[in-house]
Amino acid sequence: MNPQTTTVIVQIFCSVFAAVALIYIFIPSKDTDTGVDKTRLAYLYERKDVVYDNLRDLNFEFKSGKFTQADYDAMSSGLEAEAARVLDEIDQLESVPA
Amino acid sequence: MPLLGSFCLLFALALSGYCFVVGIVGAVRKDFVGYRMAETARRAGMATFAAVTLAAFALVWAAFADDFSLSYILHHSNRSLAAPYKFAVLWSGQEGSLLFWSWLLATYGFVLRWRHKVDQRLVAITSMVLAGIQVFFLLLCNFVANPFGVEPGPMALDGAGLNPLLQYPEMVIHPPMLYLGYVGFSLPFAFALAALIMRYPGEKWIHITRRWTMVTWLFLSVGISLGAHWAYAVLGWGGYWGWDPVENASLLPWITGTAFLHSVMMQEKRGMMKMWNIWLIFTTFMLAILGTMLTRGGAVSSVHAFAQSAIGAWFYWFLGIVFVVCLTFFIINRDHLASENQLESLVSRESSFMFNNLVLLAAMFAVLCGTLFPILSEAVRGYKITVGGPFFNKVVIPIGLFLIFLTAVGPLLAWGSTSWGSIKRNFAIPFFSSVALGVGLIAFGMRPFSDMSHFYAWSTFVLCTLVIATITSEFIRGGLVLRGKMNTNLLFAIFHLMRRNMRRYGGYVVHFGMILFFIGVAGQAFNQEKELEMGIGDKMQVGHYTLTLTADNHDDTPVYESQATILDVQKDGRYYTTLYPERRAYKASGGQPLTVVANHISLQEDLYVIYEGQNEGRPIIKAFINPLVVWVWIGVIVVVFGTGLALVPNAVRVTVAVPAAVPAMDNQQHMQPAGVGK
C-alpha cells in the first residue's frame, strides 16, 4: 500500500477512535454514584463478622487441643465482650426509626 | 504505525490527565455535578486502557512488520527473530518496557474501574490515585523515552536483533511476570491512599484489596523465580542468585509485600497496626518504583540495567512527590489510624506477626543498604565500591534463619496471649522432631561446626523440620476435629478443613513451599565444581561422576556458530547419562557468546556441565555438582499452588444482611471501635 494512503487511513482511524472515546466518556449515564456514605451500622456488621470469625477460629483451635482451658477462657472472654459491645450497638441503632 | 502509536500515547496522556484532575474535583464536590464528573473521570480511565493498548499493539505490529524506520525496533529486533521473541521486543528495551508498564497499569485500572460497584466512593478515589501514577508513566513514554521515535535517514535493511541471552522461552514470561508484580502493587497502594484520604470507615478496603495483593505478590514471586531459573539455565555460572542490584531491586518490594500480607491480618482481625500497614504498603509501592528506576535509570551497575539516562531524575522527582503526598495525608488523617486493640503479651500471635514484620523489614533494609551503598560511597568518597554476594550472605542468612523459626512458631500461638502450658502442648513434638533430625544429621556425617556455610545449612534443615512438623500438626489436629464431627476419614476431613478456611490453610501450603525452597538453597553449602581442558577420550572425575569426552563438533547455522561436545557420564562406575554442553556465538549481535548448559537433574543433586571455551583447539569443560537445587523450583511451584488455594473462596461464607435505613453518623464516629464511649 502507498505510504500516503496508509497515513490517511491511520489518521481517519485515530479520529474515529478519539471521537468514540469522547462520546463514551461524556454521554450521560445512569451509572452515577448516589453519594451515600457508608453507615455506622454497615461498619458494625462488618466488625461483627470479623469478631464472630475470630470466635469460631478460637473455638475450633481449642477443640483441636491447641490451648489450655485457662488460655481459652481468657481469650474467649475478651472476644465475647467485644462481640457483645458490637451487638449492643447494632441493637440500639436498629431500634431507632429511620 | 509510528503515527498511530504516537497519537495513542498522547491521547492516553490527555485521558489519564482528565481522569486524575476531574477525579480530584469529583472527590471534593459532594453533589450531583461532582458525581457526574467522577463518572466521566472513571470512563476516561477506562478509555485510557484502550488508547495504551492500541499504542502497545502498534509497537508489536511494527516488530512483526520489521519496521526498522522506528529506532526502537531497529535496535531490539531483526528479520530472523522468532515470533514469540518479537512479542518480547515490547519489554526488551527501555522505551518499550515503560510503555509495557503503562499498559499493565492501564489494564489493572480498567479492571478496577469496571468493577466499581464493589464500593463506588472508594473506587472513585482509588481510580484518581491510579490515574496520577498513569500520568507519570505516560509523560515518560511521550516526552522522555518515546518508543515511536523515528530513525533519521533511509530505513535500514535489518535490525541489531534481540540480545541472544534473552532468546529463551522463560525470558518471554519473566519480565511480564515481574512487571505484573511491580505494577500490581499500585493497586493496594492506591486503595490504601484512597482509604486514608477519605477516612474510609472500617477495614473493608483491606478485604477488597486482599486478592489484588495476593495476586500481585504471586506474580512478583513467579517473576523473580523465573529470572533465577533463567540465570541458572542460561548464564552458565552454576548459580541462580547473584545479588545483582536489579535482582535485589525486585526482592525489596517482595519482602515488604510479604510483610504486608502478614501484618494486614492483624488489622483485619484485631484492628491493630493500621499506621504500620499503611506505611508498609506505601513503602512497597515506592520500592517497586525504585526497582523500576534502578533498572531504567542506570543508577547502579548491573547486567540487567539499561544505559545511564536522564530518566532517573524523573523517577527521583516522582518518588519524592509520592512520599510527600503520602506523608501529608498521613499527618492530616493519622487519628483515623488509631489501634482498636493493644498487645497483651509478648507470647501471642500478634507479637509473632510483629516480629515477623521486624525481621522482614531488617532483611529489606540489609538488601537495600547493600544495593545502594555503592551510590552512597560514590557520593561521599568519590568512588563506587562493589557490594556482592559475600556481604549479602553474611547479613541476610542469619535474618532468614530467624524468619524460618518465626514461621514455625507463629501459627501455634493464640491471639491475645499464650501460656506456657499451651506452648508445651504445641511445641513438644515439633521441637523433638527437629532436635532428632539435627542429631541424626551429625550422626550421618554432617559437620555443622567445620564451616560457617555448613552450620547455616544444618540450622536450616533443623528449623525447616520444625516448620514442617508444626504445619503437619495444624492439618492433623484440625482434621481430627472435623473427622469426629463429620464421621469421615482423616484425609476427607483435612480436605474439608481447607475448604472452610482456604486463606489460612493455603497460607500453610505457601509456608511449606518456602521451606522446600530454603532446603534447596541450603544445599549450596555442599556444591562441588571442577574445570578441565579435555581431549577426545579424556576423563574428568567430579564427586562420584566420571565424565568422558566422546566428541567435539563445530556447527555453523544462519543465526549462530556453535561448538558442542558429547560427554558420557558414569556414576559410581555405571552408565548414568549423556550430556551435550554447547557454546554459541550469535552473528546478529556481533558474535555475542551464549552458553547452552547441559544439566542432569535429580531430586538429590544436579550435574551441571558447561562448555567454557577452547584452549589450542581443546575444549575446556566445567562441571558442577549442585545438591538439592531442584527443591528450589519445587518449592516455588508449591508456593504458587498454595497462593492459588488461598485465593479460592471458603466453602462456608457467613453473610449478614445490612438494613438500608439507618441514622447517619458523622465520619469521626465511623472508625471508633464498637462500644467506645459506653
Added chain:
Amino acid sequence: MKRLGEIVLLCCALVLLMGADSQDARFEKLGSKIMCTCSCAQMLLKCNHVGCPNSAQMIQQLHQQVNSQPNDEQVLQWFREQWGVTAVVEPATHGFELIAWLLPPIVGFSCLGLLVFIVLTWRKRAIAAGPANVVLDPHMEALRARARQETEL
C-alpha cells in the same frame, strides 16, 4: 567440677579446630570475594571466558597472598590497593565502608528496641485500664451468651 571444666574446654578447642580453614579453603573463600577486573562481571574463580587478560594473573596473586598473609582482611586489602576498590565485592571492615556492615544491625536492633518499647507501653496501658468486664451487666451477659451460641461449632 574441674574435670567438667576441662572437658568443656577440650570440646571448645575441638570445635575451634574443626572451624580452622585449610589454605585451599581460604583460597576458595577469598576467591569468592574478589571480582575479575576484566569487566566480565564474574567472580574471580567463576570467570569463565577464554583468554581473560586478568584472571590468571589475579588467581596466581591470590595463591601467593594466601600463602604469605595469615589475615584474610589483609589479603583483600592488598587486592583493593592493587586492582582498585571494585575488585573486592565485600566492603572493608574499616573506615567509611564499615558503615555498610554496621547499618543493618543498628537499624535492626533499633527497630527491635522500638518494638519492645511499644509492647511495654501497651502492656502498661492495659494494666492501668484494669481487668475488663468486671461489672456483670445482665444485658451484656445475654449478648455475650448470644455471641457464644452463634459461634459454636
